[in-house]
Amino acid sequence: MSKKFDVCVVGVTGAVGETIISILEQRNFPINNLYPLASANSTGKKVFCQSKSWTVQDLSTFDFSKVQIGLFSAGGSISEKYAPIAAESGCVVIDNTAHFRRDKDIPLVVPEVNAHAIADYTKRNIIANPNCSTIQMLVALKPIYDMVGIKRINVATYQAVSGSGKKAISELIDQTTKLLSGNTEVDVEVYPKQIAFNIIPHIDVFQDNGYTKEEMKMVWETQKIFEDEDILINPTAVRVPVIYGHSEAINIETVRKITAAEATNILSKANGVTVMDNREDGGYATPFVEATNHDDTFVSRIREDISCEKSLNLWVVSDNIRKGAALNTVQIAEILIEEYL
Numbered sequence: 001m002s003k004k005f006d007v008c009v010v011g012v013t014g015a016v017g018e019t020i021i022s023i024l025e026q027r028n029f030p031i032n033n034l035y036p037l038a039s040a041n042s043t044g045k046k047v048f049c050q051s052k053s054w055t056v057q058d059l060s061t062f063d064f065s066k067v068q069i070g071l072f073s074a075g076g077s078i079s080e081k082y083a084p085i086a087a088e089s090g091c092v093v094i095d096n097t098a099h100f101r102r103d104k105d106i107p108l109v110v111p112e113v114n115a116h117a118i119a120d121y122t123k124r125n126i127i128a129n130p131n132c133s134t135i136q137m138l139v140a141l142k143p144i145y146d147m148v149g150i151k152r153i154n155v156a157t158y159q160a161v162s163g164s165g166k167k168a169i170s171e172l173i174d175q176t177t178k179l180l181s182g183n184t185e186v187d188v189e190v191y192p193k194q195i196a197f198n199i200i201p202h203i204d205v206f207q208d209n210g211y212t213k214e215e216m217k218m219v220w221e222t223q224k225i226f227e228d229e230d231i232l233i234n235p236t237a238v239r240v241p242v243i244y245g246h247s248e249a250i251n252i253e254t255v256r257k258i259t260a261a262e263a264t265n266i267l268s269k270a271n272g273v274t275v276m277d278n279r280e281d282g283g284y285a286t287p288f289v290e291a292t293n294h295d296d297t298f299v300s301r302i303r304e305d306i307s308c309e310k311s312l313n314l315w316v317v318s319d320n321i322r323k324g325a326a327l328n329t330v331q332i333a334e335i336l337i338e339e340y341l
């Protein structure tokens, strides 16, 4: 493609924003001018991309008419305020936050699953990027959904602290270092309890039905992306002391029976999926060793459920900052410029 685009990255100094910059570089996204944006505290910092140094500017004073594409990951309240301003100025926003995901006139897109939905960006000039746990689950389940249908998904997540941003990464490292140095007390700020050497069965705020918002996002978003209001999802979202890579133990009930061999075969051919499933010590994918810094979602432990006839178990891991956020955003932007702009 010879056409180049002016692009802003909102939240550029964060865990997701930094990865967006490295992915724009790695995939040689056709950038004319890059505008890295963050809070006033970061003004003047430098970002390196495509052999140039770009200066971070204050989001609150930025003129969005300078850009055709805006990649947002600075939190829901920032997107709520600035994405409509950007969209009004003619910039197409790809938003990583949960703020617009449930709006009917805003497409919610995983390129391997429902790239066709990008066409609806014209309604509000905003495209939403799904939740990280939803993205990797649907990349793995879409080929099975298309082949035999899925009635119900039971999923437990094991989510890395990087999903909560840079402060959470520091908190896990600080707590671990202190405890290993003989301290018995640690500072607890990001999470409600100590995360080092612990796990926390709580992500995002509690809802009236007893599920957390992270869990309900997996329900709402799966139904929207699959365009299937009848599919049932029962998630439990758990934070674990891992820095990068979300894992999921998934059990699905299918409409027609699928064997483990058939599932392995179809997943091996699927876009964005790597099957790693040798039934031996170490023959499965893990979040840090296999998934981190990789684009694909890994599927392991594929086996028929011994307690239910039309049911299958899968272990799914992916780099939550990459495919769960930054990469998915850039993939959407690539389709947008190839097919629509």
Ligand SMILES: NC(=O)C1=CN([C@@H]2O[C@H](COP(=O)(O)OP(=O)(O)OC[C@H]3O[C@@H](n4cnc5c(N)ncnc54)[C@H](OP(=O)(O)O)[C@@H]3O)[C@@H](O)[C@H]2O)C=CC1
Pocket: 010, 011, 012, 013, 014, 015, 016, 017, 037, 038, 039, 040, 041, 042, 059, 060, 072, 073, 074, 075, 076, 078, 096, 097, 098, 129, 130, 131, 132, 133, 162, 163, 164, 165, 166, 167, 320, 321, 324, 325
């Ligand atoms: N799709 C998904 O599942 C995921 C979505 N996200 C979304 O992305 C957001 C950012 O995540 P992450 O990178 O991990 O978070 P970090 O905490 O690591 O980074 C936050 C970023 O937002 C910027 N920011 C904060 N406040 C303002 C402000 N008032 N004005 C301008 N910029 C501001 C920060 O800039 P500064 O350094 O100047 O403070 C920083 O660049 C999350 O809040 C979430 O909404 C994140 C992970 C996964």
Ligand SMILES: N[C@@H](CC(=O)OP(=O)(O)O)C(=O)O
Pocket: 096, 097, 098, 130, 131, 132, 159, 160, 162, 163, 164, 203, 204, 214, 217, 320
């Ligand atoms: N909640 C996710 C990350 C995130 O920001 O999700 P969302 O964009 O859906 O709020 C995690 O903690 O791993």
